[in-house]
Amino acid sequence: MCVHNSCADALNTHQTAGDRNSSFVRLRIFVLGFAAPLVQFVLFRELLGAYGGNEYLIGIALGFWLFFMGVGSQLARFLWRKETRGHLETWLFLVVAVLPSIAIISLRFARFHLFPEGAGVGLGPQIVVTVWGESLFCFFVGFLLARFALALSHTEAAGGIGKSYLIDSLGGIAGGLAFAFCLSWYFGHLQLTALVGFLMWGVIAWEGFRRTSSFLRVCPLLFIGSILFAALYAGERVTLSWLVPVGQVVDEARSAYGQILVSDLGGQRTYYRNGEPLFSTDTQELAELRVHFAMLSHERPKVVLVAGPMRPDVVREILRYPVEQVVAVEPDNELNRLIMRWESMREDPRVCVVNGDVRRYLATHQGECDVIVVDQPLPTTLLGNRYFTKEFAALAHKGLRKGGILAVPLGKFPEYPEPLRVRTIASVYRGFAQCFSHVRLIPADEILLLASDEPLPGDFTRAFDSRRLDTLIVRPGYFASVLTAERQKALQEMIALPEAANSDFFPLASRLQLQRWLSEYGYRFSVLEFFLLSIAMAIVSHLRRTELPLFVVSFCSAAFVYLTLLCVQILLGNVYFFTSLLVTIFMAGITVGTHMSKRLPQTAPTLLHLTLAGAFIGAAQILVVLFLHNVGMGESFSFYRVLAQVLGAVTVAAHGVMLFIMGWITGATFGVTAFVAFECPGDTSARVYTADFLGGAIASVLFATLITPILGIVWSLGGCAMAAFVVWVLLHWTH
Structure with a gap:
């Protein structure tokens, strides 16, 4: 392997502190790797709230995260000859430790002032907040990783670059596991970033003590760090109160x-x-609208299922009827516990709370319900979309007894119908009409979809009078005012549109809601995509042929991880928790792949084989997704019915295996590229890290904002695999 003379001179004359103390360099890389996923998961959780839970926009956050790390790595490429004696890296390490806490405080402050309750906020301000929260931390981390890789490569040549990537991945695994199974359960987000910052300052203090053997010299650093991070740790409750616009956090x-x-x-x-x-108490009007139309449509409802938390108002309205059991299915056990603590609900043996996913409950409890009341917000996210798809309608159909009623809210009645809102209603209606013989839209103040296999009643007044109910809003006079011919005609015109059915893997309703939100602020995704594609073309034009496979594999792996997380959200509805676990599994694959890359032939054809392997894994993931979807639907096959009982474990195991393999391919590609493309330590380490980070950044944003909303998840996976295959063909064709 050839090394230019100028590079050899640089190696001989510019020795940094990291060269002479490689153990300290390795420790810093490990700690950065440990801190980065913790900060990433915390920031993404904060941004998920700022984005209103929209999973598509999380791809933008991931894209900017990788983009700024790539920019930092690129800067290290131009400064690799500069002698710093380790001082620059040390000071940046201390600064990086404080930045996550500042980002959390800034995000919460921005949400308090820029995202007030009830006010609409466009994508522009949200992107600004995202960039502010991520840019500095990611930029400096990318810079430091490239600089530390340079320090190791001085003594180990190309192997030092791969070793730095390996140590970084090991730290990431440790941080991801600690976050998923321990830290996230006992500490708030600001508390977590304060602990991480104190750990990083402690590492520098320990290094100083080992170098000088003088505890007095590091005491000021520890004293300042203790006060600083203790103050940040104590600020958790104060900053959380900013997220509550009115009232007091109790x-x-x-x-x-x-x-x-x-x-x-x-x-x-x-x-x-x-x-x-999520919801407020003492909203009897909304509870009556969601309950009574469905209950009055059934002659003698005995078992009522509420798809949502045990809201006191909703349960109270259901208990006005002589039911035998009310089952509220909500997966969040802590939410149910808080409701039971604060709401003075009288004990009733008929009320039962189930901690679990309602879709899984319906798949395993078929033919047990008379009425199903969906108590969920509009499908603005993939999590919410799970209750408005044709797949959910099929599960609800299986869960209902003969003559059972399903009630689904579709938002306020539009006095002035917007095209995107109308398309959303038509898409949801089309999906439920494919599963039920009779579907009707009730033009109340909140549109209600009623579905059944038996004819639905047309006279609610007679049913109401026979029950002798004492209600506040839903009364015979209200029926006469909302069930007019004009309002019903308006709804019939909406559902007459030839719109495709809303489904799990082609979530048309949530996509239309996203487009509706963007159209309110005159924003077009094409502007962002054009900017990113321009950057991508500029980067690709400067990549060397040996680095292009790494760029492509990183592009595909980032898209693969993002689409897998969306699949988990659809199948389990819990991407909030499983993100940290699945990303950690992916990083474990990267670690093993980087370590095993030394055993692979260090040649360009190996990079082509790894690119082709990435394409095959992307295609295989489609089969995995479709298989798990059939399991979640509780198909009649006994094998599927057994697996449906442990759907969570099966889903995590299957996706975990695929993510591990994709991570292995990514790590092996990085390690082989570091050897094949090696010329100068500083130049090579920066270029390899840049290709890795920016490939993932561009994929994350493109798939989140353009490809997935248009093609859906399954076709997006196919597109990811096809992109890798096309690049393999082009590179193979051109030798």
Whole structure:
């Protein structure tokens, strides 16, 4: 392997502190690797709340994360000859330790002032907040990783670059596991970043003590760090109160689904998850609309299933009828616990709370319900979309007894119908009409979809009078005012549109809601995509042929990880928790692949074979997704019915295996590229890291904002595999 004379001179004359103390360099790389996923998961959870839970926009956050790390690595390429004696890296290490806490405080402050409750916020301000929260931390981490890789490559040549990537991945695995199974359950987001920052300052203090053997010299650093991070740790409750626009925070809890807050304003409590309001108490009007039309449509409802948390208002309205059992299915155990603590609900043996996913409950409890009431917000996210698809309609159909009623809310009745809103209603209606013989839209203040296999009643007044109910809003006079011919005609015109059915893997309803939100602010995704594609073309034009496979593999692996997380959200509805676990599995694959890359032939054809392997894994993931979807639907095959009982474990295991393999391919490609493309230590380490980070950054944003919303998830996976295959063909064709 050839090394230019100028590079050899640089190696001889510019020795940094990291060269003489490689153990310290390795420790810093490991700690950066440990801290980066912790900060990433915390920031993504904060941003998930800022984005209103929209999973598509999380791809933008991932894209900017990788983009700024790539920019930092590229800067290290131009400074690799500069003598710093380790001082620059040390000071940056200390600064990086503080940045995550500043980012969390800034995000919460921005949400308090820029994202006020009830006010619409466009994509532009959200991107600005995302960039502010991620840019500095990611930029300096990317710079430091490239500089530390340079320090190791001085003594180990190309092997030092691969070793730095390996140590970084090992730190990431440790950080991901600690976050998923321990830290996230006991500490708030700001508390976590404060602990990480104190750990990083402690590492520098330990290095100083080992170098000088003088504890007094590091005491000032430890003293300042203790005060600084203790203050940040104590600020968790104060900054959380910023997320509650009105009232006082009276309780909080952390669960696998997010951070839950309870606020109180004059006796009315509002429940928040990740800063987004879930529901408020004392909303009898809304509860009556969602309950009584469905209950009056059934002659004698005995078992009622509520797809949502045990809201006191909803349960109270259902218990006005002589039912035998009310089952509220909500997967968030901590939310149910807080509701039971704060809501003065009288004990009733007929009420049962099930901690689990309602779709899994329906798949395993078929033919047990008379009425199903969906108590969920509009499908603005993939999590919400799970209750408005034709697949959910099929599961609800299986869960209902003969003559059972399903009630699904579709938002406020539009006095002035917007095209995108109308298309959303038509898409949801089309999906339910494919599973039920009779589907009707009720033009109340909130549109309600009723579905059944038996004819639906047309006279609610007679059913109401026979029950002798004492209600506030839903009364015979209300029926006469909303069930007019004009309003019903308007709904019939909406559902007459030839719109495709909303489904799990082609979530048309959530995509239309996203487009509707963007259209309110005159934003077009094409501007962002054009900017990113321009950057991509500029980067690709400067990549060497030996680095192009790494860019492509990183592009495909980032898209693969993002699409896998969306699949988990659709199948399990719990991407909030499984993100850290699955990304950690992916990083474990990277670690093993990087370590085993030394055993592979260090040649360009090996890179082509790895690119082709990435294409095959992308195609195989389609089969995995379709198989797991059939399991989740509770098909009649006994094998599927057995697996449906442990759907969570099966889903995580299957996706985990695929992510591990894809991570292995990515790590092996990185290691082989470091050897094949090696010329100068500083130049090579920066170029390899840049190709890796920016390939993933461009894929994350393109798939989140353009490809997945248009093609759906399954076709996007196919497109990811096809992109890798096309690049393999082109590189193979041109030798």
